[in-house]
Amino acid sequence: DAGVIQSPRHEVTEMGQEVTLRCKPISGHNSLFWYRQTMMRGLELLIYFNNNVPIDDSGMPEDRFSAKMPNASFSTLKIQPSEPRDSAVYFCASSIRTGEETQYFGPGTRLLVL
Amino acid sequence: QQQVKQSPQSLIVQKGGISIINCAYENTAFDYFPWYQQFPGKGPALLIAIRPDVSEKKEGRFTISFNKSAKQFSLHIMDSQPGDSATYFCAASPYNQGGKLIFGQGTELSVKP
DSSP: OOOOEEEOSEEEEOTTOOEEEEEEOOTTOOEEEEEEEETTTEEEEEEEEETTEEEEOTTOOSTTEEEEEEETTEEEEEESSOOGGGOEEEEEEEESSTTOOOOEEOOOEEEEEO | OOOEEEEOSEEEEETTSOEEEEEEEOOTTEEEEEEEEEOTTSOOEEEEEEOTTOSEEEETTEEEEEETTTTEEEEEESSOOGGGOEEEEEEEEETTSTTOOEEOOOEEEEEEO
16 A cells, blocks of 8 residues: 655755645545654644644744645645745655544655755 | 653664663643654654553563653663664654644664674
8 A cells, every 4th residue: 555645755946936745645544744854853743634624733834834735635735935944854644533643654855945 | 831852862772782762741631652763764653652541562672661650751672673773753642632743852773783
């Protein structure tokens, strides 16, 4: 079975550009989570969805970040405009149902903003 | 405050030795405590997890010890192997918040042959 799929795996962009990260959760999973990982701050939860509805976006750093989940099989995390401090690895994870704590992580997108 | 503190930041152990990683929390609303293992270039993967109604859980060489009164829990890796070299994260999940996880800062474990 395919796990969580993220694209692109690597992204290099210049400051001020728009960046869109994509995630396909495991089929049948109803919860989706976006994390950011940096050396300084570790793994931070940015936002999570249950049944395609955003539940908690308190971890989104600022208005430059937005996330959508138009259907059960696709989510995006957008940064506009991007800044060098956004450079990090962004992970998407999914779990089978609301309140099921086991999260399955994707391979991540490594973002570098120059 | 929802925070999980993890130590040590890095750990070097000889093959066959015991690796011990510790975590502490303050929020008594946490009711699920997993450990995740992450290899370079990969996403974290669930290793083992415990709920606060038990004090210990063992799966193979991996054991979680949980001390509810002290609000601490630890991961013990027995007979550590070079293949265990990875970054380990403890985490905690608040009750009734949809499976949200709060992660510790991570411990980079290196097992020397």
